[in-house]
Amino acid sequence: MKFLACFLFIILAFCSCKEEFQHFETEIEGTKLKITLEQYNDSSYALVLMKNDQFHSKWELDYPVYRFDYGDITKDEIPEIAVGVIKTTRFDPNLDKRLFIFYITDDFYIRPLWLGSRVAQPLVDFQIKKEKIYTIEKELSGNFLVAEYAWKGFGLEFKRYIERELTLSKAKKLLKKT
Numbered sequence: 001m002k003f004l005a006c007f008l009f010i011i012l013a014f015c016s017c018k019e020e021f022q023h024f025e026t027e028i029e030g031t032k033l034k035i036t037l038e039q040y041n042d043s044s045y046a047l048v049l050m051k052n053d054q055f056h057s058k059w060e061l062d063y064p065v066y067r068f069d070y071g072d073i074t075k076d077e078i079p080e081i082a083v084g085v086i087k088t089t090r091f092d093p094n095l096d097k098r099l100f101i102f103y104i105t106d107d108f109y110i111r112p113l114w115l116g117s118r119v120a121q122p123l124v125d126f127q128i129k130k131e132k133i134y135t136i137e138k139e140l141s142g143n144f145l146v147a148e149y150a151w152k153g154f155g156l157e158f159k160r161y162i163e164r165e166l167t168l169s170k171a172k173k174l175l176k177k178t
Contacts, residue, residue: 024070026079033108035081037068047081047102047110059102059110063087066097071128073151078104080113080151082128089117097123099133099156114155120147124168127175132159134178136171139164144171146178 023036034050038058045061067084074080081102088095101114121137124144128134133149133156146162163174 022068024079028078028104028108031108033104035070035104035110037065037083039065045083047083049104049108049110051108057109059112061085061100067126069126069128071131073101073128073131073133074103074113075131075151080104080128081110082126082133084123084126092117097125099123099126099135116156119149119156120158121145125172125175127178129178134162134175136168136175141165144168146171146174148178 023034025032025034027033032052034053036048036050038046038048040046043062043064045063045065047059047061048055049057061083063085065083065085067082069082070079071082072079083100083102085098085100086095087098089098099116099119100112101116102110103113105111119135119137121139124136124138126133126135131150135147135149137145137147139145143165145164145166148159148162149156150159151157162178166174
């Protein structure tokens with residue numbers, strides 16, 4: 001029964017969030033970079049970095065992906081890549097949404113910056129805006145909250161709750177306008 005519940009969660013999460021993932025382009029010291037998220041099957045993806053229109057590096061993700069975003073959360077003028085994945089962790093055997101953040105090295109390779117297992121509450125969705133990460137998280141009550149995080153050293157630092165005890169539709173609307 002537990003296997004069936006996990007399987008149904010993966011299918012529902014994947015189908016409800018299936019969308020065309022975007023790509024982003026940036027230029028660092030005269031080098032043109034394009035980062036895309038390529039899907040190989042239902043649960044296998046890769047971040048691909050093109051340097052001056054030629055393949056340069058990739059980072060494989062063997063998990064379903066529900067969100068792909070980017071922004072300069074470390075405030076170093078080079079955007080980081082945020083990927084929402086669905087997986088278990090060593091310390092949390094529940095199949096859940098997680099947040100991974102990647103950076104681009106000086107020699108233009110994709111490397112993990114933070115492979116987060118959790119934020120304060122169970123993660124529902126996120127977005128990056130103006131060097132901050134905004135999340136929708138599920139409250140213990142079953143309602144939802146919108147929170148703000150910032151990068152600090154080696155991880156995310158909770159800044160504030162934007163609003164708590166929301167319905168999911170209100171939380172999504174608030175996330176969009178934050």
